[in-house]
Amino acid sequence: MTFPVVGMVGGGQLARMTHEAGIPLGIRFKLLSDTPQDSAAQVVGEVVVGDYRDLETLRAFARGCDVITFDHEHVPTEHLRALEADGIPVRPGPDALVHAQDKGVMRAKLDAIGVPCPRHRIVADPEDVAAFAAEGEGFPVVLKTVRGGYDGKGVWVVGSVKEAAEPFKAGVAVLAEEKVDFVRELAANVVRSPHGQAVAYPVVESQQVNGVCDTVIAPAPGLEEALALRAEEMALNIAKELGVVGHLAVELFQTRDGRILVNELAMRPHNSGHWSMDGAITSQFANHVRAVLDLPLGDPRPRAKWTVMVNVLGGDYPDMYSAYLHCMARDPQLKIHMYGKDVKPGRKVGHVNTYGDDLDDVLERARHAAGYLRGTITE
């Protein structure tokens, strides 16, 4: 059969789960991975071990692929343009992806298309941070390097001009943002195909611990329908205006005064969409594959009243297998997703999904399982 080959750059868990979703679609996967031990490299048939920062490695990898997509946003923009010049479809393309790579470019574009964001501007040095603070409500101020941050890295909350020195040491442009008085964080996940078909997943609540996603509840409990609709429309509009192909996650702040502000963008399957693997008719991973191949998209609607995802972080116990067995015995409905990664404290090594009609029960089951796997709950 002449089914296409998807080239996936990056061997993390997102690539692993995208491959899993591609198997029933009959799609062949080719993986460019840093090492043969990477999460996805363990489970994909055709693996090239190489450095995605090297253009010739990327070019050689891309031969025989019908489309290139990504597990992360770190491939240099100029390499993506070179692949496109070679005639390889790159999805999302470099003109879209730059908005997820560079927070300065992202903020400028969102301003231009009228999407509400926290007050922000690029700052030159600690004194400029003080000036930025003075232009608004004062300190604290959030500082972010425009490139290279993830999971709380590259982000500082500073309370004074003295504390504002650190972010400037990396030699990368620094973006200052107001510290938003939010009641909670939400995420709007959408998928868009090259010919413009798009689907929106229900808006979810995302709970962070130490800057890392911990719990996602789908749909966001108690979210007003009008606000949910506005968030979905905002995400669909961003996907369209930025020319996104594939999955787009829009991380949002819901403010105390009822506004929705864009926090971050991610152009790939996203932690806030992992619930969809067991909770939606079509998972974010399946729809990402369908989108990058310009196949018709699948139904994103939920299959359960409530679905909860809790991340499993590495704890002090390198071997999770006996805890994993215990969790399966305790809850035969539990959906465990392990990434095949070595356990290191704080590292995302898996997630659990639960679903059902009673949110308290669904939350308790997911939190218990994730805590037990991590080792913070022992009974």
Place this chain on the structure above:
Amino acid sequence: MTFPVVGMVGGGQLARMTHEAGIPLGIRFKLLSDTPQDSAAQVVGEVVVGDYRDLETLRAFARGCDVITFDHEHVPTEHLRALEADGIPVRPGPDALVHAQDKGVMRAKLDAIGVPCPRHRIVADPEDVAAFAAEGEGFPVVLKTVRGGYDGKGVWVVGSVKEAAEPFKAGVAVLAEEKVDFVRELAANVVRSPHGQAVAYPVVESQQVNGVCDTVIAPAPGLEEALALRAEEMALNIAKELGVVGHLAVELFQTRDGRILVNELAMRPHNSGHWSMDGAITSQFANHVRAVLDLPLGDPRPRAKWTVMVNVLGGDYPDMYSAYLHCMARDPQLKIHMYGKDVKPGRKVGHVNTYGDDLDDVLERARHAAGYLRGTITE
């Protein structure tokens, strides 16, 4: 992490889908495949190409595996015993598997444990077939070679002594069975773990066309609860008495006079359980992996009121990709499962699942998609 390695013998679609189910479980897969192009070999990371009939190939393959399981039932029993003697757990083990390999052994065992079967006995030659017919209702009689048959191969329905010559030509023992006056075929799927935990999927209706499974409806429509329960208990009892570890499919005849008779056994994930991938809380493939690793089993209950599976057979069109695209566009809720196999007329190359509250709608959607992919429906 010290997660185990499952060694899968055979590279067909059952191995492919078992690997898919093993990915979220964090289980590593090692595959022994006839060719690098086999359905599962396309998607598994660690593939050994070799002949499962060769003991040394099997032994070399088994090194580094924590357990061996199967995509098919063709591995010689003596090789399985040799692997066990080497200390490798083989699941299902040879003492159980022989009942799925040899229909004579299977019938004798089912008789011994009191499971109702069609009237049957081993026959020596065509004259003996005539005698068997005369002992009951006369011709037609069903003849089966005791080993080597599948999907209608190795099975003959003969109307006279003259027609009874063919089955004896292979030099394999031949089993004669009454031609059961059944109203429909059912299948009871159960999964059993080494320490004896077992789960039963709802009994399904299985519709055959030309001896090949075409449509499965879960649960079997209009099946009396008492009869469904009896079928589940029968399958659980067979699994226990035969010492099955892993998935057991019990194919059943529902007779006009309200009895349930065992037609065939399969000790591996089975076509009559493919609906569970999208229709059950835990799929047959995930539970097979859990069982062979002696992990607690997952909940087998349905997630939808009705789930329908229809096989996609190869038709006259070698390229299904445009039909596949059409089906996705027509029905965004459709679950397509392609096996990556070359299209040959009549070959199982995939299946589709649909689910919902309205059986007529669910059936129509699945049949339309499968027919469109095959090329028998063009609008």
